[in-house]
Amino acid sequence: MPDLSRPGPRTVPPGAGPAGSARRLAGLGVSQGRAAGPMIRMAGPPALPAPRPVTDPAAEAATVAKALEAVTADLNRRAAAARSHPSEEQDRATGGRAGASEAAEILEALAMMAEDPMLLEEAERRALDGADAAHALDAAFAQHRDALAELGGYLAERAADLDDLKHRAVAFALGLPMPGLPAPGHPYVLVAEDLSPADTAGLGPDVLALVTERGGPTSHTAILARGRGLPAVVACAGVMDLPDGTVIGVDGGTGEITTGLTAERAAEIVAGERAERARLAAGSGPGRTADGHPVKLLLNIGSAKDLRPGAEGVGLFRTEFLFLDRTGAPSFEEQVAAYAEVFEQAETVIVRTLDAGTDKPLPFLGLPAEPNPALGVRGLRVDRVLPDVLDTQLDAIAEAARATGTQAWVMAPMVTTVAEAAGFAGRARERGIAKVGAMVEVPAAALRAGALLREVDFLSIGTNDLAQYTFAADRQHSELADLLDPRQPALLQLIGMCARAGREAGKPVGVCGEAAGDPLLAPLLAGLGVTSLSMAPVCVPAVREALAGLTLGECRRRAEEAVG
Numbered sequence: 001m002p003d004l005s006r007p008g009p010r011t012v013p014p015g016a017g018p019a020g021s022a023r024r025l026a027g028l029g030v031s032q033g034r035a036a037g038p039m040i041r042m043a044g045p046p047a048l049p050a051p052r053p054v055t056d057p058a059a060e061a062a063t064v065a066k067a068l069e070a071v072t073a074d075l076n077r078r079a080a081a082a083r084s085h086p087s088e089e090q091d092r093a094t095g096g097r098a099g100a101s102e103a104a105e106i107l108e109a110l111a112m113m114a115e116d117p118m119l120l121e122e123a124e125r126r127a128l129d130g131a132d133a134a135h136a137l138d139a140a141f142a143q144h145r146d147a148l149a150e151l152g153g154y155l156a157e158r159a160a161d162l163d164d165l166k167h168r169a170v171a172f173a174l175g176l177p178m179p180g181l182p183a184p185g186h187p188y189v190l191v192a193e194d195l196s197p198a199d200t201a202g203l204g205p206d207v208l209a210l211v212t213e214r215g216g217p218t219s220h221t222a223i224l225a226r227g228r229g230l231p232a233v234v235a236c237a238g239v240m241d242l243p244d245g246t247v248i249g250v251d252g253g254t255g256e257i258t259t260g261l262t263a264e265r266a267a268e269i270v271a272g273e274r275a276e277r278a279r280l281a282a283g284s285g286p287g288r289t290a291d292g293h294p295v296k297l298l299l300n301i302g303s304a305k306d307l308r309p310g311a312e313g314v315g316l317f318r319t320e321f322l323f324l325d326r327t328g329a330p331s332f333e334e335q336v337a338a339y340a341e342v343f344e345q346a347e348t349v350i351v352r353t354l355d356a357g358t359d360k361p362l363p364f365l366g367l368p369a370e371p372n373p374a375l376g377v378r379g380l381r382v383d384r385v386l387p388d389v390l391d392t393q394l395d396a397i398a399e400a401a402r403a404t405g406t407q408a409w410v411m412a413p414m415v416t417t418v419a420e421a422a423g424f425a426g427r428a429r430e431r432g433i434a435k436v437g438a439m440v441e442v443p444a445a446a447l448r449a450g451a452l453l454r455e456v457d458f459l460s461i462g463t464n465d466l467a468q469y470t471f472a473a474d475r476q477h478s479e480l481a482d483l484l485d486p487r488q489p490a491l492l493q494l495i496g497m498c499a500r501a502g503r504e505a506g507k508p509v510g511v512c513g514e515a516a517g518d519p520l521l522a523p524l525l526a527g528l529g530v531t532s533l534s535m536a537p538v539c540v541p542a543v544r545e546a547l548a549g550l551t552l553g554e555c556r557r558r559a560e561e562a563v564g
């Protein structure tokens with residue numbers, strides 16, 4: 001059995017690295033690849049210090065005005081950049097959802113909120129009454145926020161935007177960097193305490209790699225980094241203590257961070273990575289073991305932007321990423337357009353219906369806060385309280401398939417019982433959807449795989465959640481990463497049960513969790529009998545190579561050893 005005792009975050013003493021003054025930090029590698037470059041930390045919201053005695057109220061009022069001007073100018077500059085260099089600022093502002101002009105409009109609307117004369121007047125009045133600039137701004141924003149929240153509807157939803165503006169203005173008044181993604185104008189390694197899915201989705205092309213102090217291997221930050229092909233390391237204790245501008249090397253496979261690199265060494269790392277990616281990318285063709293046993297290589301995508309050539313279809317279209325950071329539910333028409341864009345470009349596409357809740361919060365759904373959200377109303381369970389959401393989505397998927405002349409495949413996340421699978425399948429088939437599947441993410445579903453396959457046409461195993469629920473370990477938890485390791489025999493056994501049920505029913509059973517994109521695990525999964533592996537596009541070449549290097553018998557032997 002492989003060694004599961006992965007080291008937790010640790011530091012290797014100075015002097016241990018390749019250069020004399022080098023220091024190494026260890027985290028968890030969550031997105032393969034190596035990069036090197038100057039690091040920049042993402043500033044978090046500033047902590048408001050205790051009020052400061054004020055001797056010159058007019059000077060505080062002037063700082064208030066300057067802070068709001070600086071925030072407005074920064075947003076307008078970014079809006080202008082979005083119009084002239086769409087991809088970068090568009091992604092930063094909208095998580096890649098919107099068009100360039102829409103991104104610019106969002107930034108301009110925020111700038112208008114920051115230059116609201118009533119906000120300025122209120123903050124200046126408080127400063128002239130004796131508050132220091134930071135507290136005057138904080139209080140004025142709070143008053144504005146309450147007023148908006150009271151108005152309800154769309155305006156209440158904008159109240160959250162005011163918090164972002166407040167953090168920026170207060171940071172300026174305190175002489176701190178403004179929070180949010182940095183935009184230094186040159187390539188850099190982004191270092192943060194943690195990143196939300198929206199932050200990660202909004203990263204511009206100048207980000208070379210990601211390193212976070214917190215986060216687990218199957219957190220959505222890790223998944224999005226992999227989707228972008230960005231080397232990433234999470235759970236790296238101490239990385240936020242390094243000064244901005246330090247040139248660091250990032251190994252997204254081993255999780256090692258190296259500091260004190262010479263420029264030559266950094267250039268070597270970059271060149272080596274480029275050569276390795278070129279070598280792997282030269283491979284092509286469908287997934288096959290050395291003796292020709294087919295294992296389909298499919299893509300995990302969040303939108304049409306993620307599609308890449310070289311795979312045999314899309315095994316997981318995570319539709320919720322289209323809807324991150326929204327203030328309202330996406331309309332039927334919007335959804336049809338988003339699905340049709342993918343259907344037009346890829347052959348078989350498995351659309352996963354909305355997987356909202358817990359680590360993928362979608363505020364527009366208005367789901368109440370829960371004490372234990374991972375065990376609450378998430379995934380298909382949202383349908384219990386908001387059935388219209390699934391109805392509209394299934395209608396849109398069916399319409400997109402009709403409009404593009406393709407066959408729709410859909411699957412539901414977080415299916416737990418056979419009755420849930422049957423209900424979902426019925427609603428999808430009513431709409432003429434050709435193939436209906438269930439994700440296996442809950443041990444109860446794996447145990448009942450055979451019965452599920454009497455209701456649906458295929459199963460897709462979400463190892464990220466299946467590990468979380470099998471080992472009762474939060475997938476975002478950096479301290480529990482060893483439990484979430486997909487090589488754990490209990491998880492492999494559940495996968496084997498599903499694959500066996502698929503063989504008996506003559507129906508496909510794939511894996512679409514992050515385990516499928518790991519070249520060491522892929523042969524093992526093939527040996528357990530899964531029929532497809534769905535992964536971030538960047539993982540496909542290495543998985544293809546790994547499968548091609550072993551016969552099916554060798555894959556089976558590895559699987560038996562790992563389970564045993």
Ligand SMILES: C=C(OP(=O)(O)O)C(=O)O
Pocket residue numbers: 223316318355441461462463464465466512513514
């Ligand atoms: C593929 C999966 O779904 P997600 O990571 O989006 O929850 C999974 O849980 O393995």
Ligand SMILES: [Mg+2]
Pocket residue numbers: 413441462464465
């Ligand atoms: Mg899942």
